[in-house]
Amino acid sequence: MHREARLPQNGKESLLFLLIVSIISVNTIAPVIMGLERGFSKGVYLDTLKVIPVMWVIVVLLVRLVAGPLVGRVMPKFVGKTDGFNARVLLTIVLNVTVLSILLSIIGTWVGTKHISLEPFKNFLHIWPRNFGVAFWIELLIAQPIARFAMKKLHSRQTKPELENANS
Template identity: 35%
Template structure:
């Protein structure tokens, strides 16, 4: 694997972690407490993807080109739609399902532990 591929994935992880709090603040401005869980998840995904795509449209281009220039900023509106779609697909079909499986396994294990504690 080339070094730029490793760097891009490290940057993606850092960007995802860095955009978590701003995305949550944005979601809280859009979603009301009475809205459904599914509505909250959809808005959360869209806000996260939006912020990730904005940053990666510029930073990803710099990493891919191997140099920092104004090109990704000048061509931002040409680059952004592709970055948004890629981010949305990865989030929707990879990150969210994996996170749900991990959380389900965690809660199943926790529930089994509670059940065994209550049985004894």
């Protein structure tokens, strides 16, 4: 079976891919959403930096324990054998961002306000589409391409010694 160089091939690479995507995502999505919520200012950005470590842990746990398994079960229902790499990546991003943005629209509000309340549920139809849009475009245009580029570079370095040995 053909192995895609732009995707992780083993557990260590999967962890590296997850770290790249999650670190980029949390450090860009959270400040943009907080800025849209409370206005773009230095003070809002500094407040965001205080919650980013907690949000990063939450995001990684949600990806590994909820979104990953759920998307893994749903993907085969939508993907055909002839669907190309880009179609699969786009669908994966849409499904992951949908699951994570729903959960994080609620959990992120609780973490940001340091208070568990019904507020995120009351405002859900207002905040979720915005959060989904921000997360989707950052994932599609920034986080995922950088992580796939890193995988491609990693795999090209791994195959160089094999090619050199084969040519010797």
